[in-house]
Amino acid sequence: MTGEPGSLVDHVAFRLHGPLDLAALHTAFEDLVARHEPLRSRLIRQGEIPMLVSGSTPVDVSVTDLTGQGIAAATAAATSDLAVPFDLEQGSLARLRLYRLAPDDHVLVLASHHMVTDGVSQGVLLVDLETLYQARREGRPAALAPLRVQYSDFAQWQRGFLAGERLTALTRYWTDRLAQTSGRLLLPLDNPRSARRGGAYLDFTAPTGLADRVATAARQHATTPFVVLLTAFRLLLWRLTAQRDTVVGTPVSARPLAETENMVGYFLNMVVLRGTADPDASLRDLIATEHASAMSAYAHQDLPFEQLVTQLRPPREMGSTPLVQTVFSVEGQPGMSGSYLGASCEEIVLTGGRAQYDLMVKVVRDVELTARWDFDDAIIDATRITEWARQFWALVDAVTSDPDRRVRDIPGLGDVPPDPSQDDRATVEVLAWAGTADRVEPQGYLQETIAAAWQSLLGVSPGAHDALFDLGGHSLTVAQLSFRLSDTFRAHVGVAELFEYQTVAAQAEYVERLLLERAAQLSPDEREQLLDGQP
Incomplete structure (x- = not known):
C-alpha cells in the first residue's frame, strides 16, 4: 500500500x-x-x-x-x-x-x-x-x-533506548552474523547496470490449494508461513545464483511501544536474513534452520538498517543497494477493497516508480497465494521474472510436500553448480555486474566539488553518473548535501532539486544553472570569479 x-x-x-x-x-x-x-x-x-x-x-x-x-x-x-x-x-x-x-x-x-x-x-x-x-x-x-504521544516523543525515546550496552550488543550481534559476506547476490541480469534504475511489477497467483498446504506445513514445523515461503525463496536464489550463502532483506514495522500503534511516522526497518542452502540437508532441517535464523534476527531487529550499513561498510556498486539487493515479505491480507468514505472502492496501482532493489517479492496470503514481483526492468526482463515466479511456486510445492526429502533430490536442484570459490566468485561478479566498470570520473570544478561532498557524506568515491541512493544515500543525506553545497556555492541548493537530480553530473548541471542565474545579477568582475569556481 x-x-x-x-x-x-x-x-x-x-x-x-x-x-x-x-x-x-x-x-x-x-x-x-x-x-x-x-x-x-x-x-x-x-x-x-x-x-x-x-x-x-x-x-x-x-x-x-x-x-x-x-x-x-x-x-x-x-x-x-x-x-x-x-x-x-x-x-x-x-x-x-x-x-x-x-x-x-x-x-x-x-x-x-x-x-x-x-x-x-x-x-x-x-x-x-x-x-x-x-x-x-x-x-x-x-x-x-x-494521541498521547507524537512521533518526536518516540524518536527521543529511541535515541535513549539505542545507546550504551544495548547498542554495543546489537552491533556486535550483526557484525558477527554478517561476517565474511558482502551481501552481494549474483542474480543473472539481462542488461548491464546503469546509474538510473527502472521499475516494474508483475503479479502471479499460486496454483489452487497451495495456500492451505503452506499453512499446514507451518503448523507441522511449528513455524510461520513466512518461514516456509522463505525456505522456498532461498532455494530459488541458490538455483539462480549457485550461491549457497545468501542474504535477503525483509521489512518489519518496528513499533515496540503500545503508544505507537495509532501513530503516524516512519517505523519501518529492514532486517537482514542470512541463510544457507545445503543440498544434503532435508527440507525439514532447512525449514528449522530458517526458523532459528529468522527468530534470532527478529530478536535483534532494533538496530536501524542505515546504522548497520554504516558499521559494516559493505562494497558499494553503481546501480545496486549495499548489503541487500533482494527483499522478501509475506502479508496476511490483500489490499483494501469494498467501501471507503461511503462509496464503493477499488484499489488502484500507480506505476512509474523507480525500483529501490533489484527484486522485491511480496506474497499475500488470502484464500489463495498471490505474489507481487517488483523489479528493476532496466536490468531484468519481464520474461525472466515470469520464469522465476513459476520456479518459485514449484519450489513452494516441493517444500510443502515431503519434509524428509533431501534438497538435492528436488527437480531442478540436483544440477546446481558448486558454490563459486573466492577466485571464481570474483569472475562471476564481473560478469553478473556487467556495466559497473563503465565508470566516468567527475570532471571539472562543479562535478569534482559535488563528488567530494558525496564522498564525505557516504564514504565512497562516486562516478559522474552514479546515483546517490544507489550508493547508500537517503533523505537525510540529501538534506545534509543541500546544506553543504549551499555553503560551498553561496546559493540555495534546494533539497527537492537534489532529489530530482540524483547523479553527480545532473547535480552539477543544476548548480551551474543556479550560478548562471546568480551571475546575471553581478558585476563583470564578480561574474568572472563566480564562474571560475570562486563562489
Missing part, C-alpha cells in the same frame, strides 16, 4: 464510485494533518544537521476535473503528480489528490513523503481520514481518542 519501491512518495490510490462531500473531505484532511505531527513537519538546519520539526504548514489538497476522460487519464495524471517531489523545507509532507471522472466517480490519492510514513502509517491515515470525514459530514466531533 505504500507505492512503488524506491519512490520518495508513499501513496494509496482508490477509485470511488458514489457521492463525495468535497468540502467535508477537504476539512477532514486538514483535521488529519493537525492530528499527526509528522505530516506538518518541515526540514530545518542546525549547523550541518538536518532536523524535522513540526509546525503549521499549508494543507495540500487539489481536485482535478477529468470529466469524460476515463480512468486512463486519471491514472496518468496521478502518476505524474506523484513524480513531483515534496518541498521538505516548506512542507507540507502529505497531499490529497482527487480526480473527478464523473459526479459520482473519482480517483483519490493520499500521498506522503517516505520519511514520515510507512505501510502501517498509511493504514492509520486511511482509518482516521474516514472517521474525520464522516464526523465532518454529520457535524459532530470525531470519535478518535487523542
Whole structure:
C-alpha cells in the first residue's frame, strides 16, 4: 500500500464510485494533518544537521476535473503528480489528490513523503481520514481518542533506548552474523547496470490449494508461513545464483511501544536474513534452520538498517543497494477493497516508480497465494521474472510436500553448480555486474566539488553518473548535501532539486544553472570569479 519501491512518495490510490462531500473531505484532511505531527513537519538546519520539526504548514489538497476522460487519464495524471517531489523545507509532507471522472466517480490519492510514513502509517491515515470525514459530514466531533504521544516523543525515546550496552550488543550481534559476506547476490541480469534504475511489477497467483498446504506445513514445523515461503525463496536464489550463502532483506514495522500503534511516522526497518542452502540437508532441517535464523534476527531487529550499513561498510556498486539487493515479505491480507468514505472502492496501482532493489517479492496470503514481483526492468526482463515466479511456486510445492526429502533430490536442484570459490566468485561478479566498470570520473570544478561532498557524506568515491541512493544515500543525506553545497556555492541548493537530480553530473548541471542565474545579477568582475569556481 505504500507505492512503488524506491519512490520518495508513499501513496494509496482508490477509485470511488458514489457521492463525495468535497468540502467535508477537504476539512477532514486538514483535521488529519493537525492530528499527526509528522505530516506538518518541515526540514530545518542546525549547523550541518538536518532536523524535522513540526509546525503549521499549508494543507495540500487539489481536485482535478477529468470529466469524460476515463480512468486512463486519471491514472496518468496521478502518476505524474506523484513524480513531483515534496518541498521538505516548506512542507507540507502529505497531499490529497482527487480526480473527478464523473459526479459520482473519482480517483483519490493520499500521498506522503517516505520519511514520515510507512505501510502501517498509511493504514492509520486511511482509518482516521474516514472517521474525520464522516464526523465532518454529520457535524459532530470525531470519535478518535487523542494521541498521547507524537512521533518526536518516540524518536527521543529511541535515541535513549539505542545507546550504551544495548547498542554495543546489537552491533556486535550483526557484525558477527554478517561476517565474511558482502551481501552481494549474483542474480543473472539481462542488461548491464546503469546509474538510473527502472521499475516494474508483475503479479502471479499460486496454483489452487497451495495456500492451505503452506499453512499446514507451518503448523507441522511449528513455524510461520513466512518461514516456509522463505525456505522456498532461498532455494530459488541458490538455483539462480549457485550461491549457497545468501542474504535477503525483509521489512518489519518496528513499533515496540503500545503508544505507537495509532501513530503516524516512519517505523519501518529492514532486517537482514542470512541463510544457507545445503543440498544434503532435508527440507525439514532447512525449514528449522530458517526458523532459528529468522527468530534470532527478529530478536535483534532494533538496530536501524542505515546504522548497520554504516558499521559494516559493505562494497558499494553503481546501480545496486549495499548489503541487500533482494527483499522478501509475506502479508496476511490483500489490499483494501469494498467501501471507503461511503462509496464503493477499488484499489488502484500507480506505476512509474523507480525500483529501490533489484527484486522485491511480496506474497499475500488470502484464500489463495498471490505474489507481487517488483523489479528493476532496466536490468531484468519481464520474461525472466515470469520464469522465476513459476520456479518459485514449484519450489513452494516441493517444500510443502515431503519434509524428509533431501534438497538435492528436488527437480531442478540436483544440477546446481558448486558454490563459486573466492577466485571464481570474483569472475562471476564481473560478469553478473556487467556495466559497473563503465565508470566516468567527475570532471571539472562543479562535478569534482559535488563528488567530494558525496564522498564525505557516504564514504565512497562516486562516478559522474552514479546515483546517490544507489550508493547508500537517503533523505537525510540529501538534506545534509543541500546544506553543504549551499555553503560551498553561496546559493540555495534546494533539497527537492537534489532529489530530482540524483547523479553527480545532473547535480552539477543544476548548480551551474543556479550560478548562471546568480551571475546575471553581478558585476563583470564578480561574474568572472563566480564562474571560475570562486563562489
